[in-house]
Amino acid sequence: MAHTTALHTLDATGIAGWCGSLRALGGTVAEAEAIDQIAALERLKSAAAAAQARVTAALREDRVARERDAGVPARERGRALADEIALARRESPSHGSRHLGLADALVHELPFTLEHLSSGTVSEWGATLMAKETAVLDPDDRLQVDAALDARLATMTPRQIERAARSHAQTIDPSAVARRRARARADRRVSIRPHPDTMASVSGLLPVEQGVAAWAALKRGAEAAKAGGDARGLGQLMADLFVERLTGQATAGDVPVEVQLVMSPGTLLGTEDAPADLPGHGPLPAVLARELLSEGGSDHDSSRAWLRRVFTDGAGRVTLLDPRRRHFPQAVRRLLRVRDGVCRFAFCDAPIRHDDHVTPVSAGGETTPANGQGLCARHNQTKSRPGWRAAAVGVGPVPDVITRTPTGHRYRSPVPPVCEVVVSAPEPSAPSAPSAPSALERRLASLLPPPLLDTG
Numbered sequence: 001m002a003h004t005t006a007l008h009t010l011d012a013t014g015i016a017g018w019c020g021s022l023r024a025l026g027g028t029v030a031e032a033e034a035i036d037q038i039a040a041l042e043r044l045k046s047a048a049a050a051a052q053a054r055v056t057a058a059l060r061e062d063r064v065a066r067e068r069d070a071g072v073p074a075r076e077r078g079r080a081l082a083d084e085i086a087l088a089r090r091e092s093p094s095h096g097s098r099h100l101g102l103a104d105a106l107v108h109e110l111p112f113t114l115e116h117l118s119s120g121t122v123s124e125w126g127a128t129l130m131a132k133e134t135a136v137l138d139p140d141d142r143l144q145v146d147a148a149l150d151a152r153l154a155t156m157t158p159r160q161i162e163r164a165a166r167s168h169a170q171t172i173d174p175s176a177v178a179r180r181r182a183r184a185r186a187d188r189r190v191s192i193r194p195h196p197d198t199m200a201s202v203s204g205l206l207p208v209e210q211g212v213a214a215w216a217a218l219k220r221g222a223e224a225a226k227a228g229g230d231a232r233g234l235g236q237l238m239a240d241l242f243v244e245r246l247t248g249q250a251t252a253g254d255v256p257v258e259v260q261l262v263m264s265p266g267t268l269l270g271t272e273d274a275p276a277d278l279p280g281h282g283p284l285p286a287v288l289a290r291e292l293l294s295e296g297g298s299d300h301d302s303s304r305a306w307l308r309r310v311f312t313d314g315a316g317r318v319t320l321l322d323p324r325r326r327h328f329p330q331a332v333r334r335l336l337r338v339r340d341g342v343c344r345f346a347f348c349d350a351p352i353r354h355d356d357h358v359t360p361v362s363a364g365g366e367t368t369p370a371n372g373q374g375l376c377a378r379h380n381q382t383k384s385r386p387g388w389r390a391a392a393v394g395v396g397p398v399p400d401v402i403t404r405t406p407t408g409h410r411y412r413s414p415v416p417p418v419c420e421v422v423v424s425a426p427e428p429s430a431p432s433a434p435s436a437p438s439a440l441e442r443r444l445a446s447l448l449p450p451p452l453l454d455t456g
Helices: 004-008 012-024 031-069 081-089 093-108 111-119 124-133 139-148 158-172 175-186 208-227 234-247 265-269 286-293 331-340 377-382 439-447
Strands: 189-195 199-205 257-263 276-278 282-284 305-312 318-321 354-357 372-375 389-393 400-404 410-413
Touching: 031 081, 031 093, 031 111, 031 124, 081 093, 081 377, 093 111, 093 124, 093 377, 111 124, 111 139, 124 158, 139 158, 158 175, 208 234, 276 286, 282 286, 331 354, 331 372, 354 377, 372 377
Parallel strands: 257 305
Antiparallel strands: 189 199, 257 276, 276 282, 305 318, 354 372, 389 400, 400 410
């Protein structure tokens, strides 16, 4: 086997060799052996998580010690290390911070849980819940809970770990309940998440009494409308009332919006059927995108909805933003936000908060779309820290961005396509006389900027 020699080494190369060797699994074996392999692989995942925690905690100690010796102020030591960890794990920076905190807790304050994780008798999620539920305790109290559950962890589900750890924490330190509640209330927020079929969920993380009151008010209003003969379902009524009461509109469908519809010129004209895209919500069938452009494309009054057409190249990457709605300033900034979609930093899906020069102006960087990127607030600060570098690599209007970390690792971040572009050779067909354009096609053609109508 090609990776046999690497199996005996405990370094990055050896671990990579193990990954390659695992590809041999998956063939036909006895059913009992298949179950044994599944169980062993699950234990291996937990053991790998424990090893990651130990390596992460040691890395933090080394980094802090090195920066202390270099005279870095205490509050700055180890800053941005969570971002490096997130890049290495191919995850978001918030997950990087969570893994860094979990590693410190396991190594320094939860040794019994770490031992179970190393042995594969508890999952990484179970260990995470143990750390989360004991986070408000002092280190000595935290160790007491860890020791109390040691004999049971191997037989407990993640939910049982969560409940037991919380119960022990409340018994040892009743004031922890008040601290947890205060911290949770401070974390209240509203979020939005896209769903399939051009839907979205808007949710509020609220104190329980406020959440119940809000839900009950919507339910009462929906039931009253239903009793009055409204044909909509109770869930539909509650959803519509939710929009109306938040926006102050008379009806849910009367909300004034601007829709940034990203599409290729061919999709707009109907000469191809590549999907369009609603930024932040995903792909739309070409037919539906064209319907949104036409009059009567919605089941409610669309007179207060505006459409901004955004054009893509053959790879599905944004290259041009229609500038006709000039009362929206800074067209290049808007282009970057539509083109990048979310933070351009590798593996980060956070919303864009800053428009950034890849190569700083002070270093000769130009203020152009090719040298621009949309970043979240966190990564705009991270890339400016000592040891971090970024560069635009490639030619054309959409080069890749290469980020270099303080350890010398490099991560490539290409401009994401707004939709997957399927390229296939067209089948030859006999030429036919062009048909007269429909009313919709004439309307679509009239919406195009003049350069895109130039056939040369």
